[in-house]
Every structure is written in C-alpha cells, then in structure tokens.
Amino acid sequence: MSIEAPDLSLAALLPLLFVFGAACVGVLVEAFGPRESRHPVQVGVALVGTLGGLVTTLLLAGTGEVTAGGALAVDGAAVFLQATIAGLAALSVLMFAERNLDPARSAFVVSAAVPAGSVRDRELLTVQRVQTEVYPLTLFAVGGMMLFVAANDLLVMFVALEVLSLPLYLISGLARRRRLLSQEAAVKYFLLGAFASAFFLYGVALVYGATGSVRLADVRSAVGAGDGEVLLVLGLALLVVGLLFKASVAPFHTWTPDVYQGAPTPVTAFMAACTKVAAFGAILRLLYVAFGPEEWTWRPLVYGVAIVSMVVGAVLGLTQTDLKRMLAYSSVAHAGFLLTGVLGYPGAGDPAGSGLPATMFYLLAYGLTTLGAFAVLTLVRSGDGEATHLSQWAGLAQRSPLTAAVMSLFLLALAGIPLTSGFTGKFAVFRAAIENGAWPLALVALLASAVAAFFYLRVIVLMYFSEPAADGPTVGVPGLPTTIVLAVTAAATLVLGVVPGSVLALADQAAIFVG
Amino acid sequence: MTLTHYLVLAAILFTIGAVGVLVRRNAIVVFMCVELMLNSVNLTLVTFARATGTIDGQIMAFFVMVVAAAEVVVGLAIIMSIYRTRRSASVDDANLLKY
Numbered sequence: 044m045s046i047e048a049p050d051l052s053l054a055a056l057l058p059l060l061f062v063f064g065a066a067c068v069g070v071l072v073e074a075f076g077p078r079e080s081r082h083p084v085q086v087g088v089a090l091v092g093t094l095g096g097l098v099t100t101l102l103l104a105g106t107g108e109v110t111a112g113g114a115l116a117v118d119g120a121a122v123f124l125q126a127t128i129a130g131l132a133a134l135s136v137l138m139f140a141e142r143n144l145d146p147a148r149s150a151f152v153v154s155a156a157v158p159a160g161s162v163r164d165r166e167l168l169t170v171q172r173v174q175t176e177v178y179p180l181t182l183f184a185v186g187g188m189m190l191f192v193a194a195n196d197l198l199v200m201f202v203a204l205e206v207l208s209l210p211l212y213l214i215s216g217l218a219r220r221r222r223l224l225s226q227e228a229a230v231k232y233f234l235l236g237a238f239a240s241a242f243f244l245y246g247v248a249l250v251y252g253a254t255g256s257v258r259l260a261d262v263r264s265a266v267g268a269g270d271g272e273v274l275l276v277l278g279l280a281l282l283v284v285g286l287l288f289k290a291s292v293a294p295f296h297t298w299t300p301d302v303y304q305g306a307p308t309p310v311t312a313f314m315a316a317c318t319k320v321a322a323f324g325a326i327l328r329l330l331y332v333a334f335g336p337e338e339w340t341w342r343p344l345v346y347g348v349a350i351v352s353m354v355v356g357a358v359l360g361l362t363q364t365d366l367k368r369m370l371a372y373s374s375v376a377h378a379g380f381l382l383t384g385v386l387g388y389p390g391a392g393d394p395a396g397s398g399l400p401a402t403m404f405y406l407l408a409y410g411l412t413t414l415g416a417f418a419v420l421t422l423v424r425s426g427d428g429e430a431t432h433l434s435q436w437a438g439l440a441q442r443s444p445l446t447a448a449v450m451s452l453f454l455l456a457l458a459g460i461p462l463t464s465g466f467t468g469k470f471a472v473f474r475a476a477i478e479n480g481a482w483p484l485a486l487v488a489l490l491a492s493a494v495a496a497f498f499y500l501r502v503i504v505l506m507y508f509s510e511p512a513a514d515g516p517t518v519g520v521p522g523l524p525t526t527i528v529l530a531v532t533a534a535a536t537l538v539l540g541v542v543p544g545s546v547l548a549l550a551d552q553a554a555i556f557v558g
Numbered sequence: 559m560t561l562t563h564y565l566v567l568a569a570i571l572f573t574i575g576a577v578g579v580l581v582r583r584n585a586i587v588v589f590m591c592v593e594l595m596l597n598s599v600n601l602t603l604v605t606f607a608r609a610t611g612t613i614d615g616q617i618m619a620f621f622v623m624v625v626a627a628a629e630v631v632v633g634l635a636i637i638m639s640i641y642r643t644r645r646s647a648s649v650d651d652a653n654l655l656k657y
Contacts, residue, residue, distance in 0.1 A: 155639060156639070158639075158642040158643045159643040160643060161643075198614075198618050198621060201621075201622075201625070202621060202625065205625045205628065205629065209628060209629065209632045212632055212633075212636060213632060213635070213636070216636055216639065222643075223643060223644075223654060224654050224655060226636070226639055226640040226643065227640065227652040227654055227655055228655060229636045229639075229640075230585060230636055230637060230640050230649070230652055231652070231655070233632065233633055233636050233637075234579070234585065234588055234589065234592070234633075234649070237589070237592045237629055237633065238576075238579050238592055238595075241572075241575070241576075241592055241595035241596055241599065244595075244596065244599045244622065245572060245595070245598075245599050245602070247599075247618070248599050248602040248603045248606060248615075248618075249602070251603065251606050251610075251614065251615060251618070252565075252602070252605075252606035252609065252610070255606075255610035255611075255612050255614075256612070256614065257614065257618070300655075301655040304655055305655050
C-alpha cells in the first residue's frame, strides 16, 4: 500500500502558515531573545502575525477551494471568518501590550510558577518586569481558531479545537493581580473544556462508524442516503454539545461567568470576541455542510438551546453585580441570538440563504463591540486592579465623561439600540429566522433583548445619574495601544450601525460553503 | 467476541469516565476520568476502523493520543500551580468565583 502526498494549495493556506509561523518565531524569541528587548519584539511578532494573517485572508477573497487532501475548505465563509478572527486578534494583542494602565506596567504575572500569595509573589508584584509568554500562546490560539473555521474534516476540527483551547486555558491563568481567581478560572476552564472536547471526540467516532469517513462531504452523502441513522443522530448530538460548550451557549455555559471574571481582562476580551467567532464558524459548517439533509433532526435541538440561552443570559445578567460577570451573561444571551441566525438555514438545496451572512455579520459586530467594552473595563481601576464592581462605577461620567460616553456606546450596541452595530446584527439574524418560519423564536429573542436591555441601561443610568463615591476608582490614561483599540471598536460600532450596507453586502457575497 | 462487544465496552468506559468527572472531587482524578473518556473513544475508533474496513480510524487514534498527551502537559501545569498555592487539589475548595 502506498501513501499519496496530499495536494497542498499554499496560497489558500498562507494565512494559517503566517500565523503559525509567527507563533513559532515567538517561541524562539522567548527562548533565545535577550530579556530587555523581548517585550517589544514579541509584540511586534504577534502584530505582524495577526495583521499578516488579516491581509493574506483579504487577498484570498473570492476563492472557493478544497485543499490539503480534502481536509480544509477555503471558501467565502471561511475567509470572512478568518479575517474577522485575525482582525479581532490584532486588537486583542494591542490590549495585551498596554503598559500605561497597571502601575506594574503589565496585566500579566511576572512568574506564573511562583505560588500566589507567597513572599516572593508579593515582591514580584511591584517589579516592573514583564513576561511575554502570552504572545506566542495567543498566536497559537489564533491559528487554531482560523483552522477551526476552515476545517472540512471532523478530525481536523477536533485538532483545531484543541490547538485553540489549550493556549486559552493557560493564558486565562496568567493574571498579575487576584491570581487565585485567575488560577481558579484556568482550572475550571480546563476541566470543563477537556470534558466537552471528549464529548466532541466521541461524536466524531460515532459519525465515523456510521459513515466510514470523517470528511464533511462524505458525511453529507451518507446522511442523504439515510445510512446508520441511530449512530449519526447520536454522533450529531455529541458533536453539537462539544461545539455549543465552546460557544458558551446555555445550558453549557456554566464555565463562562467564572472564566470571564477570573481571567486577565485583555484575555477575557480575546476569548469573548475570537472564540465566539471560531465556535460559531464551526457550528455553521458542521450543521450546514455535513448535516444539511438532516435539518429536521438538529432544528428542534438548536431551537431549544437558543431559547434557553437567551432566557438564561438575560435573566441571570440582571442579578449580577460584577461588570465582567454581567458581560459574560450578556455573551451567553448573544450566543442565543446567534443561534437564531443559525436557524435561518434555507434548506439543503440552497446553502447560501440569509442565515449564514446574517450570523457572520453578527459575529463581526458583536466581536468588535465586546472587545471595546472590555477595553473600557481595563481603564477604570481602584487600588488592587480593575474596579469591576457595579457600585464602583457610580457617577463615572463626572470623573471621566469620555470614558462614560464610550462605555455607553458599547452598552447600547450590546443592547441592540438603533444606529449601533448591535441593532443591524439583531435585525439581520431575526429576519433570517422569520424568513424560515421561526417567528416564535424571533419573538422570544425580542423579549429577551428587552430584558437584557434593562441591565445594560442600568449601568448607563448608574454612570450618569448617581453621585460618585468619595473613594471611587480612578480612570487611567490609556497608552497608544488601548487608545487604538477603543478608537477602532467605537468607530466600527457606529459605522456598522449607521451605514452597514457595504459590510452586509460583503457578508452576502462571502456566504458560500464549498466541500 | 464480536465487534459489538468492543463498542459496548467502550461505551461503558466512556460512561464511567463521564460520571467520574461529575462526582469526583480531586482535580487529578477528574482529569484521569477525562483521559479514560478519550481512551474509550480510541477503542471505539479502532473498532469502527475494523468494522468499516478503512484505516482512518486507526490513524485518528494516533492523533487522539498526541492531543491527549498535550492536554496532560497543560492540565497538570494548571493543577500544579493552583495546588502550590492552596495545598489542595480539590475542586470544591476552589470556590472564590460564584454566582
């Protein structure tokens, strides 16, 4: 038996090669670079990697090919989502690189190996040295995410899932302040994440048993022919559970608030924005490409979890007193809104439809807004790090009108108020759902939005109409990196709300799955 | 011994692993249960490779082993770091983040 070398289209793989190449360079710099110059070099490598990934994906616009022996599908949807991930990751790297806000010059721990709370740890807390292992780890996670949305094979999807998850488990435990919370978040994320990926893997095995292949196209033809019905349905359910966990959809969301709160805020921003895009990219490809003919099996499942996710996110969001946890529940609710878009699947005959472009646009809009909201959180600080308790934000508009105004913009966008990107995104996914007969779901989504709007507006009211406490938090002056992040995300939130036409048209053109 | 026996054995092992994750309190034991789940999937994969007459399942089992090894490295590092602080690997003691 001879083994054939797979055909590799290097042009189509260029974005992935760029990001993974930069990650490997980052590891070498970490090992051999002199300590003094490591931080600027690592930031440079990470920015070149992510921006290079962004530019190379944009150059690929319009391609639609299956490469690497059928394992990767570089099509319109993959390119759009890869560009979204790379762009959001570049902004996240800028947030990681911020050195003006923390008195010790970095949000990341100097030495993760030193036990938290020990004498040595207290000494290191004020040392102005910065550790840079977070940059190569982030690049590996970004590479895994970009691979995840292009995976045309369940095995590649599993490997990409792990490549994106493992670095995330590590970097969520690297906070400089409140290290116990951060480590606890990492343990919880790791144990639950490994549990969920075991379910995903069992799903892969069952689908393989039913169809004899893990290629999405082969699975699709086996599904169409009605082979191995029981195994396929079980496999589909397990695969979807694994993916819904990553997308933090209720009832698989229990890790989300804890990890979002415990992880360093720049890492939370990165996770909230990029992981969501990657997980939904994979969900869309799995359901539309492989299980399109099985639509009536997964439709009730997705319908149900969408409702649970919206209701749980909106209702539990109301009860939160910590802003990071509140944004985590907001992310759970938004995962439900995104699933409304996933249900806009027009049927096996027409893979384009309105569900795919609507969901892709929503992912871009939500990613930018949530990244901006977390960037504002890094500005407001009290003695021991960020002031995330709701009561500390009272009267913030009197202390810093600009910060309060920018935060209000992001909160209004998350609530879906017109003239912000959130409204355009919600309008697009609800329309897609209604066009496909899921109007009861759109109705629930509207009610959930109304409930969720209450807790976003509560923060705005608190910032503008409360008296500031005497010992309130200070608002830090951000350096260039965070300023760029805030400017880009705020501008994008407004532009995608006021003149979304061209981006919506782009998402429409890109909404093609091959394979 | 038919192939079905192997599939049933794998399903039982997977269930033992899943229940173990849910009921055990020590992070290391929880992690071992996850590994048990991964290895039961390996058994399922090679059985299906035999049943369908394709080699993909055996190759996938190798991929799973490599991924599981990488997961051990990351997982033990994380559990180790929290153990050194708390002197305990119990998942019940890690309760600062809630509600």
